[in-house]
Amino acid sequence: xxxxxxxxxxxxxxxxxxxxxxxxxxxxxxxxxxxxxxxxxxxxxxxxxxxxxxxxxxxxxxxxxxxxxxxxxxxxxxxxxxxxxxxxxxxxxxxxxxxxxxxxxxxxxxxxxxxxxxxxxxxxxxxxxxxxxxxxxxxxxxxxxxxxxxxxxxxxxxxxxxxxxxxxxxxxxxxxxxxxxxxxxxxxxxxxxxxxxxxxxxxxxxxxxxxxxxxxxxxxxxxxxxxxxxxxxxxxxxxxxxxxxxxxxxxxxxxxxxxxxxxxxxxxxxxxxxxxxxxxxxxxxxxxxxxxxxxxxxxxxxxxxxxxxxxxxxxxxxxxxxxxxxxxxxxxxxxxxxxxxxxxxxxxxxxxxxxxxxxxxxxxxxxxxxxxxxxxxxxxxxxxxxxxxxxxxxxxxxxxxxxxxxxxxxxxxxxxxxxxxxxxx
Numbered sequence: 001x002x003x004x005x006x007x008x009x010x011x012x013x014x015x016x017x018x019x020x021x022x023x024x025x026x027x028x029x030x031x032x033x034x035x036x037x038x039x040x041x042x043x044x045x046x047x048x049x050x051x052x053x054x055x056x057x058x059x060x061x062x063x064x065x066x067x068x069x070x071x072x073x074x075x076x077x078x079x080x081x082x083x084x085x086x087x088x089x090x091x092x093x094x095x096x097x098x099x100x101x102x103x104x105x106x107x108x109x110x111x112x113x114x115x116x117x118x119x120x121x122x123x124x125x126x127x128x129x130x131x132x133x134x135x136x137x138x139x140x141x142x143x144x145x146x147x148x149x150x151x152x153x154x155x156x157x158x159x160x161x162x163x164x165x166x167x168x169x170x171x172x173x174x175x176x177x178x179x180x181x182x183x184x185x186x187x188x189x190x191x192x193x194x195x196x197x198x199x200x201x202x203x204x205x206x207x208x209x210x211x212x213x214x215x216x217x218x219x220x221x222x223x224x225x226x227x228x229x230x231x232x233x234x235x236x237x238x239x240x241x242x243x244x245x246x247x248x249x250x251x252x253x254x255x256x257x258x259x260x261x262x263x264x265x266x267x268x269x270x271x272x273x274x275x276x277x278x279x280x281x282x283x284x285x286x287x288x289x290x291x292x293x294x295x296x297x298x299x300x301x302x303x304x305x306x307x308x309x310x311x312x313x314x315x316x317x318x319x320x321x322x323x324x325x326x327x328x329x330x331x332x333x334x335x336x337x338x339x340x341x342x343x344x345x346x347x348x349x350x351x352x353x354x355x356x357x358x359x360x361x362x363x364x365x366x367x368x369x370x371x372x373x374x375x376x377x378x379x380x381x382x383x384x385x386x387x388x389x390x391x392x393x394x395x396x397x398x399x400x401x402x403x404x405x406x407x408x409x410x411x412x413x414x415x416x417x418x419x420x421x422x423x424x425x
Contacts, residue, residue: 013092024407047137068094075111078152085114099410144177177365180358189361191376197232199353216241225303238262254283301328346403
């Protein structure tokens with residue numbers, strides 16, 4: 001079974017995002033018109049475009065770019081390549097990006113993009129042609145001061161380099177600030193690649209210290225997903241001395257109750273087809289469903305949305321969930337976990353490390369002045385811990401779960417800024 005559980009296939013992520021929004025906004029005294037306004041994306045673009053494949057056939061692909069909100073600044077959000085991409089998924093991800101940026105006090109609104117394709121079944125040349133054509137199609141939506149894309153599932157630094165080059169060729173001069181998550185040799189930032197996974201562990205570490213867990217080796221961690229987020233979450237947790245007992249990707253899960261050798265896992269995936277875990281020999285194979293239900297202390301879902309639902313929430317044995325993925329837990333599952341005493345560090349806080357360092361990269365690109373990795377990591381820690389403290393205060397003030405507290409904090413900022421700016425004209 002792949003990462004997305006069969007039970008979750010019917011769940012609409014945009015409906016989940018709206019349910020979360022409705023729960024949080026009910027605690028705020030915002031004008032009804034602003035409450036309604038923030039439910040909707042500002043603008044949406046759907047594009048259908050041809051790409052020449054390596055066998056000389058021409059295939060038409062469908063892509064999207066959605067801007068949810070631009071009240072606090074230019075919109076920001078990744079681009080996803082996956083067969084499962086659809087408009088409601090992109091809408092949900094764009095809305096979550098709005099709250100995420102507001103929560104960590106970045107001058108951004110939320111956006112997201114995606115193309116319906118299977119990048120693992122395409123050659124690098126086909127991916128380049130697809131990316132350059134998609135970038136051309138969304139050119140009227142993106143700009144370094146209007147909407148700045150970044151990598152997401154199925155895309156990477158090379159994808160961003162192609163988008164940057166395509167946009168720059170259109171403009172007639174180099175525009176490194178058009179995307180973030182680029183390779184360092186074309187204006188990328190130190191620390192960007194590992195920032196999301198690192199941020200997950202910064203938040204995990206903060207919760208555990210506050211709860212009195214001061215011996216990392218005694219804390220068992222399971223990581224669902226071994227893409228960019230899960231890889232660096234597992235790596236940073238291992239570096240801090242935590243015991244990572246399980247990992248997984250689309251090929252399945254791998255479990256060692258005594259702890260995995262993460263460096264060995266990384267060496268294995270570096271040499272495997274598509275950098276996947278398939279056949280990893282030094283652990284017990286398990287399913288992704290079994291990984292979610294493992295006897296562990298911390299569960300970090302770092303794969304897709306809708307992984308923890310009302311069907312499997314009661315099987316969770318971890319006392320702490322730190323969401324590296326966007327929207328991995330449904331509202332119904334939130335209620336069950338809350339009743340069972342499971343603490344959740346929500347996605348808009350736990351995985352905000354990526355957009356935070358993307359902001360650093362954007363600023364560096366605009367100024368042509370670059371930081372070293374130590375400065376990037378120091379600033380990342382500062383931003384996330386400050387946001388963490390603010391969410392804790394909101395949680396105490398309203399007596400709600402951490403997800404609702406995070407969304408209350410974020411929605412208040414966006415709603416307040418909307419009220420201050422006024423409604424044009």
